Amino acid sequence: MMRTIEVFLVIIIITGAFIIASFYAVLPIPRRVSPMNLKRLALTTLEVLDADYNLSATVFKPGDDQSWVRLQVALSALLPPNIVYNLTAYDVQSGSEGTIYVPYKSISNAESLGIQSEATSYMVASSNVTFRVIPEKIGERSDGGGTLYILNCSDARGWWITGYTAHSLAEDLYKLLSPYFVKTVMVQNTADFGKILNGTSLQGETLQNAVVINTFGEAVPIPAGYYASVNVGRDSNGLYSMYCYTLGQRVRQYNWTWVSIVGYPLYYVSNTGLFPDNHNTWGIYGMRSVESAGFNAFLRGLNGMSYTYDNTWITKSLSDPVYLSSEALYYCDYYGIYPAPYQTATRALPSWITSTYNLRVTTYIFNPSGGWLAGAVFRHGVSGAFLALGLTRTPDIRLTALGLLSDYKPRLFRSEFNAAGTSRLVVLQLGQVGGT
Amino acid sequence: MAGSTIDHMIAMTVFIGALLIFISLFNQTIQTAVLYQRNRAVATKCSDLLDNMLLNPGIPANWSRMESLQLEGFGLQDPEFTQYRLSPFSLMRLQSSIGEPVYYRGTNQWYSNTTMGFGDFLLVSSAKALNYSYVAKLLGINNTYGFQLSISPIVMVSIRETHAGNPLTLTISVTGKGFPLSNSVVSYCFFTVVEKGDQSSPSYNVKFGTVYTDNTGVAVLNFEDVGATKSYALIVYAHLSGLVGVGYHQRVSADKRYVIPLVESFEDKRVILAHSYDVHYFGPPESAVFFNATFVLLSEDFTLREMPMENSTGKIGKVNYGKGEKFEYANITIPTYNPGILVVTYQSNNEYGVILMPWGISAMAFPVVFGEDPSGKEWVATDIRQVLVGNVAYQVKLALWSLEGYGVMG
Numbered sequence: 001m002m003r004t005i006e007v008f009l010v011i012i013i014i015t016g017a018f019i020i021a022s023f024y025a026v027l028p029i030p031r032r033v034s035p036m037n038l039k040r041l042a043l044t045t046l047e048v049l050d051a052d053y054n055l056s057a058t059v060f061k062p063g064d065d066q067s068w069v070r071l072q073v074a075l076s077a078l079l080p081p082n083i084v085y086n087l088t089a090y091d092v093q094s095g096s097e098g099t100i101y102v103p104y105k106s107i108s109n110a111e112s113l114g115i116q117s118e119a120t121s122y123m124v125a126s127s128n129v130t131f132r133v134i135p136e137k138i139g140e141r142s143d144g145g146g147t148l149y150i151l152n153c154s155d156a157r158g159w160w161i162t163g164y165t166a167h168s169l170a171e172d173l174y175k176l177l178s179p180y181f182v183k184t185v186m187v188q189n190t191a192d193f194g195k196i197l198n199g200t201s202l203q204g205e206t207l208q209n210a211v212v213i214n215t216f217g218e219a220v221p222i223p224a225g226y227y228a229s230v231n232v233g234r235d236s237n238g239l240y241s242m243y244c245y246t247l248g249q250r251v252r253q254y255n256w257t258w259v260s261i262v263g264y265p266l267y268y269v270s271n272t273g274l275f276p277d278n279h280n281t282w283g284i285y286g287m288r289s290v291e292s293a294g295f296n297a298f299l300r301g302l303n304g305m306s307y308t309y310d311n312t313w314i315t316k317s318l319s320d321p322v323y324l325s326s327e328a329l330y331y332c333d334y335y336g337i338y339p340a341p342y343q344t345a346t347r348a349l350p351s352w353i354t355s356t357y358n359l360r361v362t363t364y365i366f367n368p369s370g371g372w373l374a375g376a377v378f379r380h381g382v383s384g385a386f387l388a389l390g391l392t393r394t395p396d397i398r399l400t401a402l403g404l405l406s407d408y409k410p411r412l413f414r415s416e417f418n419a420a421g422t423s424r425l426v427v428l429q430l431g432q433v434g435g436t
Numbered sequence: 437m438a439g440s441t442i443d444h445m446i447a448m449t450v451f452i453g454a455l456l457i458f459i460s461l462f463n464q465t466i467q468t469a470v471l472y473q474r475n476r477a478v479a480t481k482c483s484d485l486l487d488n489m490l491l492n493p494g495i496p497a498n499w500s501r502m503e504s505l506q507l508e509g510f511g512l513q514d515p516e517f518t519q520y521r522l523s524p525f526s527l528m529r530l531q532s533s534i535g536e537p538v539y540y541r542g543t544n545q546w547y548s549n550t551t552m553g554f555g556d557f558l559l560v561s562s563a564k565a566l567n568y569s570y571v572a573k574l575l576g577i578n579n580t581y582g583f584q585l586s587i588s589p590i591v592m593v594s595i596r597e598t599h600a601g602n603p604l605t606l607t608i609s610v611t612g613k614g615f616p617l618s619n620s621v622v623s624y625c626f627f628t629v630v631e632k633g634d635q636s637s638p639s640y641n642v643k644f645g646t647v648y649t650d651n652t653g654v655a656v657l658n659f660e661d662v663g664a665t666k667s668y669a670l671i672v673y674a675h676l677s678g679l680v681g682v683g684y685h686q687r688v689s690a691d692k693r694y695v696i697p698l699v700e701s702f703e704d705k706r707v708i709l710a711h712s713y714d715v716h717y718f719g720p721p722e723s724a725v726f727f728n729a730t731f732v733l734l735s736e737d738f739t740l741r742e743m744p745m746e747n748s749t750g751k752i753g754k755v756n757y758g759k760g761e762k763f764e765y766a767n768i769t770i771p772t773y774n775p776g777i778l779v780v781t782y783q784s785n786n787e788y789g790v791i792l793m794p795w796g797i798s799a800m801a802f803p804v805v806f807g808e809d810p811s812g813k814e815w816v817a818t819d820i821r822q823v824l825v826g827n828v829a830y831q832v833k834l835a836l837w838s839l840e841g842y843g844v845m846g
Binding site for chain 1: 451620
């Protein structure tokens with residue numbers, strides 16, 4: 001008998017457990033099993049209302065304006081009859097303790113939104129607000145400079161800029177970079193280029209500390225006359241690597257930053273008037289090949305060394321792609337320039353040139369690859385610098401712009417988005433009524 | 437001793453019985469909870485799938501304008517916009533689930549049918565429209581989920597003829613999902629067919645104008661000098677605070693012999709006009725139908741604008757009823773990729789009429805229903821979004837259910 005009583009006690013205990021469990025483990029109402037996504041519905045409703053900026057216009061109007069009535073009619077027409085809503089516009093004010101949201105106007109079709117509601121916020125800007133970004137000019141913070149020379153010589157030819165012309169590249173570079181410089185000068189012919197090499201400014205710009213971008217790829221324009229003469233433009237053997245040496249000297253003299261946008265720097269010299277019958281061995285007339293001796297001579301000139309003819313090939317073709325450095329990726333976002341993050345480098349420079357020619361790398365555009373630098377800014381210990389992109393053709397001038405901006409780091413001054421009176425926050429809260 | 441054994445036996449029997457009852461009771465609760473979780477997973481999938489369809493244009497992005505329908509990804513977003521803006525042409529290329537497909541012997545093809553009644557045609561070659569099973573495969577849900585996608589305009593514009601002629605009075609009623617659109621702006625375009633006699637294509641007169649709805653969302657239009665037998669078509673766009681709706685209405689005197697537009701090529705923007713008897717496969721030879729076509733689009737200031745078509749587009753011509761294996765149809769080239777309405781006035785045996793066809797689903801706010809019928813399914817989760825299709829406000833509803841019974845875990 002005892003056993004039976006015990007069993008009944010157990011049954012009572014389990015029954016109690018079941019009742020208690022059933023009491024607390026309440027299953028949700030069917031609506032919660034398959035809820036309507038009210039948040040998304042609210043967001044898409046606001047987007048539809050603002051499709052032609054009607055919502056943006058209305059929320060900046062006085063609270064008694066007729067457009068609020070029209071907005072309410074449109075809102076009521078948009079939503080299914082079983083949806084109740086509350087739309088509130090907040091004035092966004094910037095105070096000393098941060099941003100404050102002050103309720104401005106509210107419209108609703110019910111006293112309460114039921115036991116469960118969802119809300120979505122939507123920031124709108126006044127139509128009379130303009131958002132401006134003012135870039136800092138390169139050279140404003142340091143001593144002088146701030147000039148950008150873009151070589152756009154009509155009497156020179158380019159190489160490895162396949163698909164573009166030097167002129168089109170120059171125009172694109174102008175658009176990309178001119179806002180960041182005090183003065184941008186398009187060097188329209190080799191004679192003008194000769195003038196700035198001689199230290200004569202073309203438009204009253206500051207020559208010292210300028211940036212010179214060579215848009216001719218592996219070729220470089222050479223002025224006729226003085227710069228084509230013996231021991232300035234060509235050596236006693238008639239080789240134009242001497243001109244590249246002189247360029248290196250000028251870069252050092254004026255503390256320029258020389259920019260090579262693609263391929264092997266200074267591999268050819270070009271002047272259609274000077275070399276009408278010479279071609280670069282690939283059928284492009286108006287240029288002569290100086291081969292790798294050109295860049296070696298440039299480095300010697302930059303480093304203040306004496307001229308010697310050295311035609312040693314110093315670049316390497318890398319088998320794997322090269323990737324933008326973390327620094328370059330950061331500045332992609334900062335300046336809004338987005339080239340492809342990995343590239344093919346067939347003319348990467350060796351890192352040993354830094355020790356040989358007293359250089360230091362101030363900006364890595366691409367991550368170094370086993371002692372080879374596919375894109376970097378090299379600054380000389382005394383004066384002068386150069387940016388070399390040892391990529392294969394065709395050039396992406398966004399990389400040039402990115403490299404320069406990453407090195408000079410001009411700041412961008414943006415106007416405040418949530419400045420007082422220019423922005424309003426609209427919150428649409430939705431609830432469901434009726435049914436379960 | 438025997439008493440103790442009996443006590444044990446009774447106790448054991450009662451205990452086992454009670455245990456089985458409790459296991460069954462607890463099991464029922466657990467089953468319900470598991471079912472709840474699974475149904476909730478279907479609901480979550482429904483919301484995700486809907487966003488997936490609406491927030492990407494598909495691969496390739498401009499598939500709605502391409503001749504080939506070899507897609508790598510399905511999406512309905514307008515590739516020229518972001519957010520919930522759908523392409524009016526992508527929606528045109530979904531095979532309708534509600535309209536009976538139409539067979540036309542002239543091209544030996546079936547046409548997906550989204551027609552909204554006599555004179556308001558939308559027939560798209562089935563070979564150029566996506567079918568349900570292909571889309572399910574592209575979405576990666578074939579054999580796991582079934583769905584129906586419904587896209588319906590939010591603003592309903594209905595037009596009723598309240599006086600047949602001299603003056604012709606038309607009452608326009610504009611309502612939203614839950615409310616009439618009071619004080620909305622209604623811009624209209626009114627076509628009347630100019631009768632030119634037998635054996636010639638009719639011409640047309642067009643009037644444009646703007647009126648406002650009253651507090652009940654109703655506007656009235658009166659047209660003097662329009663007789664009770666005159667054929668006409670009225671197209672209206674109503675808009676208020678960003679909400680845009682479309683309505684249309686026509687009256688014809690020729691409802692047996694008319695032209696039927698069939699969308700043949702999206703890449704070439706080519707529509708063919710077939711004799712109605714060839715499509716409906718009626719018996720004896722019938723008279724030719726003469727037609728005159730034009731194109732109307734909604735400009736950015738919400739007014740309607742006629743976009744005249746060149747003669748080279750085939751805007752004027754005639755189609756004969758096919759005899760034997762010979763079928764005659766006319767080709768028309770739509771002049772633009774902007775959504776608009778093809779308006780074709782026609783005449784046959786001195787009977788006249790107007791037919792309309794949207795170029796881009798939004799131009800006439802046609803609804804689209806795509807997919808399987810959800811009625812009778814075990815558990816159907818639904819979700820809705822408000823979207824814009826070519827500036828016209830639509831509501832998109834997705835109904836989703838599991839095809840794997842209770843085994844689906846999301």
